[in-house]
Amino acid sequence: MLQSIDTPQILWDLLSATSIEDMNYIYKGQFSEDIAHYLLLLAERNIERNQLKGRLKKRVFHIMVESVQNITRHQDIIEEHNEQKAMFAIQKFRNIYLVTTANLVKKIKVDYLKNKLETINNMTEEELNKFYKEVLMEDSFTNKGGAGLGLIEIARKSGNKLYYDFVDFNDEFSLFYMHTYIYLDENQNKKIYLPRIYSFDFIKELHRTLEKNNILLVYCSVFDQPSLISLISILSSQIKGNLPFRKKIIGTLVEMLQNIMHHGYIRIQDKEHKGALGLFYIAYQNRVFTLNTINYISNDKIKQLKSKLHYINSLSIDDVEKLYNEQLMNFNDDDSPLGGLGFLEMRLKSRNKLKFEIKTINERISYFSLKVEFKLS
Amino acid sequence: MKKLILKQQKDKPAIILLPAKGKFQIVGKCYPENPKEFFKPILNWFEEYFDNDPLPETTVEIIMTFFNTSCLIALRQLVILLLEKGKQHNVKILWYYYPVDDEILDEGKRFKFLLNNPKNFILVELKDDKKIDLLP
Incomplete structure (x- = not known):
């Protein structure tokens, strides 16, 4: 029998509407300088894969930097709440990059901000x-740190309107x-049709789902070595617990x-790196870290995969250990479809x-979702 | 014998194979895209080194702080090769670990156990250094 795994429906929607050239990357949580750095690296990797040239690449990157900084600037004031609420989302659809941010602001500043945005x-x-x-000029005299300047920059560089919304959080x-x-x-x-997953409303809904399920990060795009390195660097600092526990995760x-x-079925053709389309998210709730990946697999691999997983699940930890040792000493084929x-x-x-x-998606392919849970002792 | 030096990267360890200085080290983290490919020149280098007038004593230091399973499989191949060469030459393998880092110690113990407790495979505790980043 299948172990039920309750991946939020909105994440299935996200993956099913994402093509291999596109990207959805949503981070929620603490924004330190380090994390901002790796967030931007990950986005940069996608930009590079799409062979964006000089000026455009700079423009996209500039908007991302300003948006992240917009969050970090506000964070200082209300660090306590913002740690869980702030979000940075970057999406790519065909030749459009979309950036969405969320952060807490004091209610007394809302009118001022609305005014500025308008x-x-x-x-x-x-x-x-x-x-x-x-x-x-004004800023260099008053030395106010230029919160407004960032917004103007984003508007200038994007060449589009800044859509916004304010939602009540507390008093x-x-x-x-x-x-x-x-x-x-x-x-x-500019009148291109955008699928639902790239709408402002969808991202807001996604943010609420992330909130509800305590999801820290969602990455839905191509998984290759450079994106893996950035993801791991971001998450290394986010995982609580002692060193052995963190290393295990x-x-x-x-x-x-x-x-x-x-092993993902929908793959990129890249000279330098292997890569395949999938979705990953990590959640932390009730002292349990949940790692969940979803990728496409060919239907002819399912039988073998299922029986391997059922077999591993049926063994006691001691027996898994024995099998691990045996495999370690005998394993020679690292192209094994089951991943060594x-x-x-x-x-x-x-x-x-x-x-x-x-x-099952069709007669050829299916989704394979895998979830691993870690209890913080 | 020519030296083999590979710079450390985020997902690849530094490789320092310097017979002129009697230094043979693998240092860092290892979870590359293709570990087999990464280790191939290292295995080849050791084959050639032992075929061509090795030093009277060869001490290989493995100072790893993180690796994935496919890297572990590649490391197994290296350790087996070194133990094999140790039958004809004087070879020592030092497996370093930080006392806070159970995982690396456990993997070292696992190797030792699975390879029938070879005397020249030695677990060595490093001085605890809070500054070293043991996560990838």
Whole structure:
């Protein structure tokens, strides 16, 4: 029997609507300088894979930097709440990059911000450039740290409106959402149809799901070695517990992500790196860390995969250990479709059964979802 | 014998094979895309080294702080090769671990056990260094 795994429906929707050229990357939680750095690296990796050239790459990157900084700047004031609430999402659909941020702001600042955003949104390109210079001069005199400057920059670089929303959080704070996008092809007709997963509303709904399930990060795109390195660097600092516990989780994470990279069915053709499309999220709730990956598999692999997982789950930890040792000494084919020692390692490290689910898509392919849980003792 | 030096990367350990200085080290973290490919030149280098006038004593130091399972399989091959060469040459393998890092110690013990407790495979405790980053 399948172990049931309750991956939120919205994440299935996300993966099923994501094509191999596209990306959805949502991070919720603490924004330190280090984390911002790796978030941007991960996004940069996607930009590179899409062979964005000089000026455009710079523009996209600039918007991302300003958006992350917008969050970190506010964070200082209300660190306590923001730690769990702030979100940074970067999405790519065809030749559009979309950036959405969420962070808490004091209610007394809402009107000021609305005003500023409306002013910016009603300006022509020329007016914006002028306004930018004015605020820049003003800032260097008043030394206020330029919160407004960031917004102007994002508007200038994106060439589009800053969509926003304020949602009540408590008596003192509101949740401030901001959403903008950038067209990579400047000459294109701007009335392109965007699938639902790229809408402002979808991202807000996703943010609420992340909240509800205490999900720290969702990555839905191609898994290759460079993106894996960035993901691991981001998560290393996010996982609580003592060193052995954290190493177990990170070790499992590497196995899970490399499993997608090596065995995922929908793959990229890249000279330098192997890669395949999938989704990963990590959640932390009631002292349990949950790692969940979903990727596409060929239907002819299902039988073998299922029987291997059922077998591993049926063994006691001692027997898994024995099998692991045997395999370690005898394993010679690292192209094995079952991923070598990976599943055994996940079972040993988590000390839990591996939950999995296979959902048929058509006569050729299915989704394979794998969940590993770690209890913080 | 020519030296083999590979710079440490985020997902690859530093390789320092310097017979002129009697230094043979693997240092860092290992979870590359293709460990088999990464280890191939290292295994080849040792084959050639032992075929061509090795030092009277060869001490290989494995100072790893993180690796994935496919890297472990590749390491197994290296250790087996070194133990094999140890039948004709004077070879020592030092497996280093930090006292806070149970995982690396356990993997060292596992190797020792599975390889029938060879005397020249030695577990060595490193001085605890809070500054060293043991996570990838």
